[in-house]
Amino acid sequence: MLHFDVNYYDGEESRLFERTTFAKEIHDLVASGFDVEPLDLLAESMFMEQKNQPNWISREELVERAFDRFDEFLDYYEIKGRTLVARFSPQEMENHRIERVGVGATLYAMGRVLGTTPADWEKISIENKKNLDFQIASTGSDFLVLECKASIVEDVMKKTSSISSHKRHIKEKKQEQKPKRPSDILIGAIAAIPRNDSSSARIWLVDPPLPRPFTSASQFKVLARYRFYERLIRLIGRPFLLIALNTRIYALENIENIEVLSGLTLVDINGEPFGIPTSFLANRSGTVEGSIAGIVRRGTDRLMFIGMDTSVIYVIAQQSHDSITRWKSGMEGRRQVQIVINPRDLREARYEIGRSNWQSVNFDITVNSSGLVLGTANV
Structure with a gap:
């Protein structure tokens, strides 16, 4: 079992989260962090590889590819007790190998705290000059939107230039989109993955925009679940x-x-x-x-x-x-x-x-x- 600590990026971001409908649940997540099995982390991380191509669309098709990725995952990350440790420096690690850990950990954490399951998530791409990818789910009454980034660091408590850059790009995206729906839950997350086992991996929380409107959160959740199970049954x-x-x-x-x-x-x-x-x-x-x-x-x-x-x-x-x-x-x-x-x-x-x-x-x-x-x- 791996442990991740969670914290607000700064006081400003903490105040933004206080306005959400899940402020208490997010606060509890920050207070205790969360635990995740390595296999669950890997399965969640496969989500970032979704493509609009045959055999690459559904979550289940991607998870099946995890059969071939577990050994590879352990080539780049080491499990020391309850800590996930990067085997290589950020200069020696490809960006997608770093970012996938942030995606996997954040999707898992939000599901545990906000009551969603992997059946609720769908990935959408925003076509503009920044072209960031978002994951979106419905709690049944609100939309939950995530933007996930990650960096390998020597000290998870320090906000390195790469982590600051991730935060800046998320905030710039928010300014560009100018969301009109303040009731929705808009969460950005930046994972800091350590090079040693002196501390747990950490997730910094920030606040991204809602990329596009949907007419019904409840309808989205029903359809997301039925589509998820249809694809899982089809895979088996x-x-x-x-x-x-x-x-x-x-x-x-x-x-x-x-x-x-x-x-x-x-x-x-x-x-x-x-x-x-x-x-x-x-x-x-x-x-x-x-x-x-x-x-x-x-x-x-x-x-x-x-x-x-x-x-x-x-x-x-x-x-x-x-x-x-x-x-x-x-x-x-x-x-x-x-x-x-x-x-x-x-x-x-x-x-x-x-x-x-x-x-x-x-x-x-x-x-x-x-x-x-x-x-x-x-x-």
Whole structure:
């Protein structure tokens, strides 16, 4: 478990946060910092690689790429106790390797404190001369907008020239945009990553602008969640549930009042409400009882698992907008579980894929609040 300290950049930024609807929660975050599992940090950091290209759009497609990134991540960062330490100086480290830690840590922290989950976030790009990227989510009543930067430093308490530069660019962006919506939660974050383990990594909080207006925070949150789970289910398998869910998402995107569809259950071709498809669980790697389903990939010296808490499928099928926006996984946390592996995941030859060849392996897994499951097993 890694620890990050959090502080306001200065007194002016502290006063700005006092005007937000989440002033107490932000204050508590500053007071205690937060803990995050390395796998969760890496999964969140993949978000910055989102591109409008096939296989690079959804969060789940990006998280799957984490299978190939964990060893690489540990090439550049060392975990010493509860501290994340950069192995190289900022001059020797590519910018994207630094910034991704700031993105991952900030997304995780804001979710823990403000009640969002990874299912609520979408990335948007602002096309202007500064061309900064933002992450945006909805709490259901307000929009939460993040701008994340990072620097490697010798002393996390000092605001180096690179950290000051990050702050200046965020504030210049705010001045340029001149936001008209003061009720929204606009947060900038700059991560300071140490070169040694004498102190924890630190996040400095500043206040960026809202990049563009949305008409309904509640509608955004409902759609963000359904799109998130549609992509996660698609990554793991192709049950018929996806057809019904895709049709419903399209309807929600194209009507003014989405509440008229809340509670209108998704049904199969026989008109029966969907549960967890038996074929979906039968052909997926996962736990014996089916509470977790996913896929396994082979890394350099470990097996890696990505999957989901399958109980959310019932909530999706019921289509209660209130239930889906409130849902959080009851499995959240870290534990060891037995995953029964479909040999097809490991690219075994077809003749070897009898059920008797499925093997059970102990995985160390982390489950986040959205029900996303990531795990590793040494081989």
